[in-house]
Amino acid sequence: MAVERKSQVNLPKPPAGGWGSVEGIVHIYGESWATPAALETLARLNKPGGSMCTSCAWPKPVNYHPFEFCENGAKAILWDTTSARCTPRFWKSHTVTELRSWSDHQLEKTGRLTAPLRYDREQDRYVEVSWDEAYSAIGQTLHRLPREQVVFYASGHAGLEASYLYALLARVYGNNNLPQSSNMCHETTSVGLKRVIGSPVGTVIWEDLAEADCFFFFGQNPGVNSPRFLHPLKDAKKRGAKVITFNPVREQGLVAFVDPSSVSDMLSGHETQISDQYHQLRAGSDIAALTGLCKAVLEADETQGGTVIDHAFLAEHTHGFEDFFDFLRATSWATICAETGLSEDALRAAAAVYMAAERVIGVYGMGLTQQVHGSTNVGMLVNFLLLRGNIGRPGAGCCPVRGHSNVQGQRTVGIAEKAALVPMDKLRALFDFEPPQKDGMHIVEVGEALLRGEVAATISLGGNLLRAMPDIARLQEVWPQQQLTVTVSTKLNRSHLYPGKASYILPCLSRVEIDEQATGNQTVTIEDSFSMIHPSIGHREPASPQLRSELAIVAGIAKATLDPNPKLCWDDWQADYGQVRDLIAATYPEDFHDFNARIQKPGGFWRVNAARERVWKTPSGKAEFTLPERLNALDFADAPGRYRLITLRSNDQFNTTVYGYSDRFRGIEGTRDVLLMNAADIADAGLRPGQKVSLLGDAADEVERRVDGLELVSFEIPRGTVAGYYPELNPLIPISEHDKLSKTPASKGIAVRLAC
Incomplete structure (x- = not known):
């Protein structure tokens, strides 16, 4: 199903929002064949009595706007509410092997899955199967497999209720193999922040945004x-x-914004200029940039009689600042500037804004977390905020911006591979079983075990796991060797095309659809980036009468797999999700007491964050200063012909879901097979814009990694840094290259070389 598309690059780059946002939504509305009822769903989105967006985890304010959704959220809803259907008849015309030649976008456009499917190896097709047959076969296979070789993955989409039961299923089954999508993006936050402030999540809440007088952005692209x-x-x-x-790529969302919800802005074209300073540092040099900022603050404090740094705060609330000050004094400006590619004057100008501000919020995304020394990146940002007491007071704090809508919440209710993060004693008392105490596999460890042939089954609660993994070319070869693969999905994706020896696709409801159970239409809950818990209820008729909720599917697998236990009331829990919320409250009483009552609060309720109250749950009882071992967050040295690759998402995608081929913010239309490169680097390499090149991995393990057919695009990007799209460039990411503490894959710092 090859489709010819006309590609255009280096087009004008408009501001974020504006008419381009409206046109993007209209285009996807037409391409997805969404019904007019989708507009009603959008009107309810992120509001009390409506459904919470299935796209990012941005908070939902109490005082909501008439249109409380963005372009990306609208695209996600339209994609979910498509009128296209991928019925069992689809497989009469297509084989799995044939579909491997289709693009991700073409696979998604086949529409909503309508019935449970089983892979038939003789036909190389999926065939319809009943729910009872699927559950029984899955349960029988799981029952005979070695417990330590079965993986229970979660994508970050399912609500708290289904997530809690999914984690319970895995532990009663006998392992803590509960990797989650945060392993691949923000696990560095969970580990890095926990180490330095005692909290695994950010400290900012919605009200802080209105009180801050300065925002520092690192590696995050809100547009x-x-x-x-x-x-x-x-x-x-x-x-x-x-x-x-601070970002290697000049992103339009942090340059200018035309508010689509403002009639005057839309009619006049008025642009709000977002960034007062935009510093395009070299990929992987955030540690050095933050060192420069902190050094400028320290020097100003020393020349101004100790009036710049909040010394009283440091003395009472922090540990290790004296050693950090010694590090700053010992690090030269020449070294900092050589690493970042920025001038001393530029870094001092940024520091001057920080010192003049009373309340500062530090915002970051995967540009900080997805590096080999990502935890040091996070620690350095916290160092910077601590210098002037910008954590634990209104209008200030640390603000990691999460991706998947409930990726943070799933961790909160037990989807975690580390046994120490889960109150096993409470699970033992509630459900009368012995929870496993051995840590399970992180997603990187899953990939490594797959390459060794030591994973027998993968159950995926949502997502497109294989496509999202690093080293995808190598993993595609071994994935089908598993005894069992099961995916809970709304649409067809690439992970379905590499079935295990037994393989099932279980179609589920989307969040906007009615989830009718014995006690009526069910409410689910999610946690946003600010640790607020929100209820969500669907109002759309399901795409097929055969669809089941994520919670119902978890319960069905559990009943078919686990030995009988009178404390495991799967049917009762499926009938009434409120009972599951009671279990969550009993397991995590500090965060979820009176759960069912509190979800009625407009804007959600806040899960307590001790660090916001300046209570530091660290071994020292104080916030810890990080002492970096190096100024570079990568794990390789610069060398002739070697480049630092960062992977990006386009304006027309969400994670591995590709809505289309428009990336208007970067001036690229009709293609995703591009490599963004500095014009001088292109010339020095003896190449020309528009030329097709191959990108070769240059990791120390000497494994051959290669992506061909990339069009060179001259782009405003620092010398030595190149960029291209995720997940197309995932084959270049070694599974062995990851953050030292969290094991998050280093997708923002990959050693590569060019080949013609």
Whole structure:
């Protein structure tokens, strides 16, 4: 099903929002064949009595706007509410092997899955199967497999209720193999922040956005990944707040914004200029940039009689600052500037804004977390905030911006591979079983075990796991060797095309659809990036009468797999999700007491964060300063012909879901097979823009990694840094290259070389 598309690059780059946002939504509305009822769903989105967005985890304010959704959220809803259907008849015309030649976008466009499917190896096709047959076969296979070789993956989409039961299923089954999508993106936050402030999540809440007078952005792109963030940023700019950005790529969402919800802005074309300073540092040099910022603050404090740094705060609330100050004094400006590619004057100018601000929020995304020394990146940002007491008071704090809508919440209710993160004693008392105490596999460990042939089965609660993994070319070869693969999905994706020896696709409801159980239409809950818990209820008729909720599917697998236990009331829990919320409250009483009552609160309820109250749950009882071992967050040295590759998402995708081929913010249309490169680097390599090249992995393990057919695009990007799209460039990411503490794959710092 090859489709010819006309590609265009280096087109004008418009501001974020504006008419381009409206046109993007309209285009996807037409391409997805969504019904007019989708507009009603959008009107309810992120509001009390409606459904919570299935796209990013940006918070939902109490005082909501008439249109409380962004371009990305609208695309996600339209994609879910398509009128296209991928019925069992589809497989009469297509084999699995044939579909491997289709693009991700073409696979998604086949529409909503309508019935459970089983892979028939003789026909090389999926065939319809009943739910009872699927559950029984899955249960029988799981029952005979070695417990330590079965993986229970979760994508970050399922609500808290289904997630809690999924984690319970895995532990009663006998392992903690519960990797989750945060392993591949923000696990560095969970590990890095926990180490330095005692909290695995950010300290900012919604009200802080309105009180901050300065935002420092590192490696986060709201225009593509969290467009609703641009509204509070616009408000901040109106009241005179400053925005300072550090990012290798000049992203339009942090340059200018036309508010689509403002009639006057849309009619006049008025642009809000977002960043007051935009510093395009070399990929992987955030540690050095933050060192420079902190050094400038320390030097100013020493020349101004100790009036710049909050010494009283440091003395009472922090540990290790004296050693950190010694490190700053010992690190030269020449070294900092050589690593970042930025001038001393530029770094001092950014530091001057920080020192003039009373309340500062540090915002970051995967540009900090997806590096070999990502945890040091996070620690350095915390160092910077601590210098002037910018954690634990209104209008200030640390603000990691999460991706998947409930990726943070799933961790909160037990989807975690580390046994120490889960109250096993409470699970033992509630359900009368002995929970496993051995740590399970992280997603990187799953990949490594797959390559060794030591994973017998993978159950995926949502997502497109194989496509999202690093080293995908190598993993595709071994994935089908598993005894069992099961995916809970709404649409067809590439992971389905590499079935195990037994393989099942179990179609589920989307979040906007009615989830009718014995006690009526069920509410589910999610946790946003600010640790707020929100209820969500669907109102759309399901795409097929055969669809089941994620919770019902978890219960069905559990009943078919586990030995009888009177404390495991799967039927009762499926009938009434409120009972599951009671279990969550009993397991995590500090965070979820009175759960069913509190979800009625408009804007959700806040899960307590001790660090926000300046209670530091660290071994020292104080916030810890990080002492970096190096100024570079990568794990390789620069060398002639070697480049630092960062992977990006386009304006027309969410994670591995590709809605289309428009990346208007980067001036690229009709293609995703591109490599963004500095013009001088292109010339020095003896190449020309528009030329097709191959990208070769240059990792120390000497494994051959290669992506062909990339069009060179001259782009405003630092010398030595190149960029291309995720997941197309995932074959170049070694599974062995990951953050030292969290094991998050280093997708923002990959050693590569060019070949013609």
